[in-house]
Amino acid sequence: MADGQIVVSGLTKLYKNVRAVDNLSFTVAPGRVTGFLGPNGAGKTTTLRMMLNLVKPTAGEATIGGHRYADLTDPLRHVGAVLEASSAHKGRTGVNHLRVICAAAGFPRQRADEALALVGLTPAAKRKFKGYSLGMRQRLGIAAAMLGDPRVLILDEPANGLDPEGIRWMRDLLKSLASQGRTVLVSSHLLSEMQLLADDLVIIAAGKLVRQGTVSQVMDSMAHTAQVRVRTPQATELVSALKSTESATVTPNGDGVLLVTGVDAPTVGRAALKAGVELHELTTERPDLERVFLELTAGKAAIR
Ligand SMILES: Nc1ncnc2c1ncn2[C@@H]1O[C@H](COP(=O)(O)OP(=O)(O)O)[C@@H](O)[C@H]1O
Numbered sequence: 001m002a003d004g005q006i007v008v009s010g011l012t013k014l015y016k017n018v019r020a021v022d023n024l025s026f027t028v029a030p031g032r033v034t035g036f037l038g039p040n041g042a043g044k045t046t047t048l049r050m051m052l053n054l055v056k057p058t059a060g061e062a063t064i065g066g067h068r069y070a071d072l073t074d075p076l077r078h079v080g081a082v083l084e085a086s087s088a089h090k091g092r093t094g095v096n097h098l099r100v101i102c103a104a105a106g107f108p109r110q111r112a113d114e115a116l117a118l119v120g121l122t123p124a125a126k127r128k129f130k131g132y133s134l135g136m137r138q139r140l141g142i143a144a145a146m147l148g149d150p151r152v153l154i155l156d157e158p159a160n161g162l163d164p165e166g167i168r169w170m171r172d173l174l175k176s177l178a179s180q181g182r183t184v185l186v187s188s189h190l191l192s193e194m195q196l197l198a199d200d201l202v203i204i205a206a207g208k209l210v211r212q213g214t215v216s217q218v219m220d221s222m223a224h225t226a227q228v229r230v231r232t233p234q235a236t237e238l239v240s241a242l243k244s245t246e247s248a249t250v251t252p253n254g255d256g257v258l259l260v261t262g263v264d265a266p267t268v269g270r271a272a273l274k275a276g277v278e279l280h281e282l283t284t285e286r287p288d289l290e291r292v293f294l295e296l297t298a299g300k301a302a303i304r
């Protein structure tokens, strides 16, 4: 596999009455963490499962390093996957679970210990899986995915059910794996999580691509939703002054506060100066990602 780029082109999955994934195309670059974002039911899991040859696409294809997953010889050495509800034999210890996978895949036995160390599970290596907390199970799932030292790591909502410390641990691990040049694709329905973790974002809703780019490109693409917050004891005068700038939309927010969209803060300031209006506050409020995300995906949840 030349590099770990993932290319999704025209990927489509139709279930009986749902277009789970709808002509979806995007790329995922090596050396970066890509957040695959969408509300519940957006088609994230279906897309990831099609990449991994676990679900057959209705149309389109996904390639990893130029090959379809099904055509990879020794896929576990190229692609590690952590899917939802990863599981292990309940009575087996963590280290034995990994050794079984090593034996089946032809990996050296010590990879099990190395992978456990990577995810910080060495102290729990000899405990039985049934006694593992959710966070420990997630760590073991990542350890299993890393056994083949893959260039590409695909994780489906790995932060689900983790406590804040577990989430921070996961974030640091995934960032460091990406900094080693690996491709890290991680799905989530929470934008706040991806804001801290991802370099790039792919946002989908109802199976369709909504946005793709770096986190800041996605933000900038929504920059027109930035609003200016202005506070004045002469709200009425300012509102009529702003009415003369054709593109401003003004929403009074009580207590002399006006929220202005469609113009930038300097324009509001100049209008106020010209009208002799006293200002007590003038701030540009950039939309946070969560708001951007909700606006982008609002009302687009797939029919269930
Ligand atoms: N095996 C299936 N049979 C029928 N519908 C499915 C199946 N798997 C997923 N879906 C539907 O496809 C849509 C996308 O689901 P999914 O890929 O799980 O979304 P996400 O992972 O983003 O929450 C949903 O409407 C879901 O109900």
Ligand SMILES: [Mg+2]
Residues within 6 Å of the ligand: 044, 045, 046, 156, 157
């Ligand atoms: Mg899912």
